[in-house]
């Protein structure tokens with residue numbers, strides 16, 4: 476099967492984007508892993524599939540981690556998605572409605588070239604994450620090897636554990652993140668964010684992503700970290716999130732309000748691969 480693809484990135488979180496509308500695409504777990512492989516394939520953190528909507532939205536947006544697993548949501552990918560369908564002339568309106576496994580999101584191309592996305596309402600009930608816990612709490616203690624660590628647990632459609640740390644450069648992102656990702660209290664595994672609060676409108680964040688490892692940026696991780704900080708009265712409604720790949724603007728007005736994310740989306744190159 477020959478597949479046309481477009482390589483894109485949002486703050487260094489990189490994607491192979493495939494048009495599943497003009498091409499008939501059916502990807503096995505092994506084929507996704509090959510596309511994502513940085514030595515034997517194209518290389519990316521996630522593979523994004525553009526499909527016709529099932530309902531009355533404009534598109535369906537399918538997301539596969541580098542390990543081949545299909546997941547519910549991807550924030551940086553959503554910005555690249557709207558850039559992709561515009562650049563390929565598939566649609567011309569600036570705000571689009573996109574179905575994901577976790578519900579509808581509305582990415583919007585801004586006049587200044589950035590992209591804003593309504594990422595939906597965060598969820599906190601353990602059963603909605605999913606997370607094994609007696610009751611909902613602002614943070615939880617997890618047994619990791621010979622110690623206990625504290626984390627907030629939030630869903631942005633996909634599951635996130637958020638740790639508050641004092642020094643982002645010394646955060647045990649890969650060693651501890653890998654242990655939390657597969658912790659038995661997360662039946663579907665979890666993305667693990669390490670947040671250093673600089674002030675009430677500025678944080679630094681690193682994320683060990685489920686199914687991809689540490690990435691240069693994680694859009695849903697930025698949303699989850701800001702929600703965790705605001706929920707604990709540590710942050711204001713508008714927060715700049717500094718990631719290793721650059722800055723995201725996140726806004727959340729609390730309670731049942733949606734989280735808004737604004738940031739860049741860049742096309743790197745196009746190509747064709749034989750699978």
Ligand SMILES: N[C@H](CCC[C@H](N)C(=O)O)C(=O)O
Pocket residue numbers: 488520521538540546547548549550551552633634666684685686687690692693694695696
């Ligand atoms: N690794 C995530 C999916 C990609 C999320 C991330 N790339 C983003 O920008 O939100 C998960 O397994 O839920």
